[in-house]
Amino acid sequence: MINNITFGQYIPGNSFFHKCDPRSKLIGVFWYVVLIFLCKSFFSLALVSAFTLISVIFSGVNLKTVLKSLKPVLIILIFTAIVNLFYTSGGEIIFAIRGFKITEKGVNTAVFTVLRIINLVVVSSLLTYTTTPTMLTDGIERLLHPLTYLHINVGSLAMMMTLALRFIPTLIEEIQRIINAQKSRGADFENGGIVSRAKALVPIFVPLIISSFRRAYELAFAMTARCYTGGNERTRMKQMKIKVRDIFVFVYCVVLTSGIIVLNRLFEAVL
Amino acid sequence: MSDLSNDTIIEFENVSFSYNSDNNAKDNEVLHNINLSFKKGELVAVVGRNGSGKSTLAKLCNALYEPNNGRVIVNGIVSGTEKNDEEIRKHVGMVFQNPDNQIVATIVEDDVAFGPENLGIDPLEIRQRVDDALKKVGMYEYRLEQPFKLSGGQKQRVAIAGAIAMRTECIVFDEPTAMLDPLGRKEVLSAVRTLVDEYGITVILITHFMEEAAQADRVIVLNEGCVILDNTPEKVFSKSDLLNSIGLDIPQITKFCALLGLGNSVLTVDQAYDLLIPVLEKNS
Numbered sequence: 001m002i003n004n005i006t007f008g009q010y011i012p013g014n015s016f017f018h019k020c021d022p023r024s025k026l027i028g029v030f031w032y033v034v035l036i037f038l039c040k041s042f043f044s045l046a047l048v049s050a051f052t053l054i055s056v057i058f059s060g061v062n063l064k065t066v067l068k069s070l071k072p073v074l075i076i077l078i079f080t081a082i083v084n085l086f087y088t089s090g091g092e093i094i095f096a097i098r099g100f101k102i103t104e105k106g107v108n109t110a111v112f113t114v115l116r117i118i119n120l121v122v123v124s125s126l127l128t129y130t131t132t133p134t135m136l137t138d139g140i141e142r143l144l145h146p147l148t149y150l151h152i153n154v155g156s157l158a159m160m161m162t163l164a165l166r167f168i169p170t171l172i173e174e175i176q177r178i179i180n181a182q183k184s185r186g187a188d189f190e191n192g193g194i195v196s197r198a199k200a201l202v203p204i205f206v207p208l209i210i211s212s213f214r215r216a217y218e219l220a221f222a223m224t225a226r227c228y229t230g231g232n233e234r235t236r237m238k239q240m241k242i243k244v245r246d247i248f249v250f251v252y253c254v255v256l257t258s259g260i261i262v263l264n265r266l267f268e269a270v271l
Numbered sequence: 272m273s274d275l276s277n278d279t280i281i282e283f284e285n286v287s288f289s290y291n292s293d294n295n296a297k298d299n300e301v302l303h304n305i306n307l308s309f310k311k312g313e314l315v316a317v318v319g320r321n322g323s324g325k326s327t328l329a330k331l332c333n334a335l336y337e338p339n340n341g342r343v344i345v346n347g348i349v350s351g352t353e354k355n356d357e358e359i360r361k362h363v364g365m366v367f368q369n370p371d372n373q374i375v376a377t378i379v380e381d382d383v384a385f386g387p388e389n390l391g392i393d394p395l396e397i398r399q400r401v402d403d404a405l406k407k408v409g410m411y412e413y414r415l416e417q418p419f420k421l422s423g424g425q426k427q428r429v430a431i432a433g434a435i436a437m438r439t440e441c442i443v444f445d446e447p448t449a450m451l452d453p454l455g456r457k458e459v460l461s462a463v464r465t466l467v468d469e470y471g472i473t474v475i476l477i478t479h480f481m482e483e484a485a486q487a488d489r490v491i492v493l494n495e496g497c498v499i500l501d502n503t504p505e506k507v508f509s510k511s512d513l514l515n516s517i518g519l520d521i522p523q524i525t526k527f528c529a530l531l532g533l534g535n536s537v538l539t540v541d542q543a544y545d546l547l548i549p550v551l552e553k554n555s
Contacts, residue, residue: 134377166377169419215372222373223364225333226386226433227357237384237397 010132013061016245017130022139023092024246029127031253036119041267042108044260045115051256052119061129069125070118077114084110114269137161142240149233156230163219171212178207272285272341280441280473281332281363284306285341288327301327303495304341311440314467316476316504319493320518328493329445332475333363339534346440353389361390364434368446370426371419380405380414386437397436404436405429407470408462424455428462432498434471435466441473442466449479460486481508481522492519505536 017025033110056066070077084106091104127137141158148154179189182203189200283306289299302324309315311551319325330336331343334356343350345359364386367373376382380401387397388413405411408428418426427447434442448456460483466472476487484490490507492500494517500507508521511529520526521535528537533546 051483103322134381162376166375166418170371170418173419191284194408218367218369218372219375221335222365223375223385225335225360225367226437227360227374228385229357229389229391233390233391235391235394235397236388237381237394237401 007164011061011129012064012128013060015058015130017059017126019245020130020249021240021242021246022131022135023143023240024242025127025131026136026139026143028249028253029123032123032256033120034121035253035256036116038260038264039116040264040269042112042270043267045112045119047259047263048119048256049115051252052122055123055126057088059130061126065129066122066125070121073117073121077117080117080210081110081114084113098214108270129201133164137165138236138238138240153230154233157231159230167215170215171208174211175204175208178204186266276331278310278311279308280346281307281309281475282344283331284339284344286331286338286343286543287340288331288338298359300330300339300496302338305384305496305498306349307491307498307501309441311472311473311524312471312517313489314474314476314487315384315465316478317491317493318478318481318486318519323493325493326445328385329365329443329475329477332441334359335354336373337366342365345387361437362440364437364439364442366427366430366434366442366444368449370430370450372421373430374418374426374539377417378414379410379416379418382418382429383414383432383436386433390437400438401432404432407435407465408432422455424458425453427451427455427459431459431462431466435470435472439472441475443477445477446479448483449477456480456483481520482524485525492517504538508538509535511535 036048039048056063085102086100086106088106088109089101089103091106091108093101093103094107095102131139137158140161141154143158144152144154183189187200187203189197191197192200286302286305287300288302290301291299295520306329317325317328319492327336327347330472331338331350332345334343335346337343337351339360346362348355348358348362350356350359374382375385381402383404384397387400392400402411402414405414408431410425410432411426413425413429418429421429430447431442442541448459451459461477463474464486473484476483478484485508487504490500490504491498492507492514497518500510500513505509508525511526514521522538524540524543525535525537528543528546529535531547533543533550537546
């Protein structure tokens with residue numbers, strides 16, 4: 001029940017993207033997502049898909065694993081395809097039953113949207129596949145650094161993220177322990193309707209919340225004892241440096257951007 | 272500031288403490304009028320039953336709590352103000368009972384770096400301190416591991432490294448072995464011993480296990496918020512009747528030797544061995 005929760009899904013490796021600075025990866029992925037939405041024709045989308053495929057090769061992640069990341073969004077994909085298929089009108093009618101019409105434009109939109117979502121999911125999962133949660137939060141902290149001038153305590157935000165990630169395995173263990181304890185006293189989590197199963201979860205979550213508060217309290221003591229003040233004067237052991245390969249990430253994005261602009265101009269828009 | 276002799280690191284002066292400070296009722300007090308001083312380089316064990324005030328005493332040592340009455344002085348700094356408290360925590364580190372609730376980061380070396388990072392130390396210096404601290408507790412090979420994959424004893428050693436990396440002169444251990452298996456206890460205790468013997472760090476060890484207390488240089492016995500014994504382990508554990516009357520025990524080996532009529536100052540198995548072998552050889 002609990003074991004299939006994975007977070008971050010970092011896959012250890014030594015590829016080009018693994019070695020990149022998390023900041024350039026974060027900016028790169030953000031940029032890429034914007035580009036996916038800027039595509040107007042099938043040709044520009046084809047270019048993006050080609051670049052996505054090249055990125056997968058650069059990340060050293062198995063193609064099978066990448067396809068697996070699409071599994072959770074399969075329902076969304078099917079749903080968007082159907083909605084777009086039936087509700088987009090215009091162009092030649094290909095097929096019609098009982099008032100439902102499938103038009104040429106409908107098919108185009110459906111295929112286009114689905115391809116977009118696939119690109120989106122693959123690119124963003126490449127980020128989590130090649131970056132450890134720690135690196136990710138560190139990168140976010142540093143990217144948000146300018147916000148400190150607006151008196152927003154970015155360090156505390158990053159610390160919260162780090163602690164949340166740190167406690168996921170601990171809390172999963174705790175949930176398992178509580179489930180076993182309640183089972184040993186006769187609790188039944190498997191049988192009954194939705195309502196009674198939902199009710200059975202209450203005796204899991206109440207002890208979980210109480211023990212989490214106790215942990216938080218102890219953790220606060222431990223952090224205070226180690227001179228944590230929540231201020232902005234902390235230094236970091238691991239410094240980040242922009243290297244040549246990070247510049248390559250930016251070049252990669254620039255090339256893709258110009259390609260899309262050109263293709264958008266040359267070919268007719270789908271949407 | 273108080274004038275202390277140079278070899279005292281922590282001094283308790285008439286310290287009283289209660290958790291709800293608003294009503295001054297004496298019966299709410301957890302600690303009554305404690306006077307203690309801890310010397311540099313000592314390994315002091317503090318024993319007592321649950322609720323005797325051991326953990327409170329530990330938290331007073333590095334200004335996590337403030338006394339209601341009296342003063343706690345660390346290296347000449349009196350606890351109580353925010354600035355002083357932060358300074359005190361640079362001198363006195365702490366290792367808690369539950370290893371899971373004191374590890375902050377998702378990678379071992381990042382966790383050890385947490386304290387020095389809070390102090391605002393230069394990144395290169397932190398790197399050096401972290402490697403050094405991890406080597407001292409024998410966890411250097413595990414520096415890139417994720418803490419939740421380590422055993423309890425290993426996690427506690429990471430926590431100790433976290434305190435060492437801050438270059439604290441004194442580390443307070445609040446029942447560090449209570450949640451560990453025998454192997455983990457052994458690992459942590461030998462790490463503690465190394466801190467004292469090789470690096471000259473003062474250690475205050477709060478513990479339930481009399482065998483652990485027997486290895487200290489000095490044992491303090493707390494009962495209902497008062498210090499009732501403060502002496503060498505030999506002297507403390509020779510008072511077995513007093514200890515039994517407040518619900519504490521003496522180390523099993525001490526009891527064993529006392530029953531055999533070998534005196535009541537035997538503290539370790541090795542000592543017992545040295546005493547027993549001649550007797551056995553004479554009889555055979």
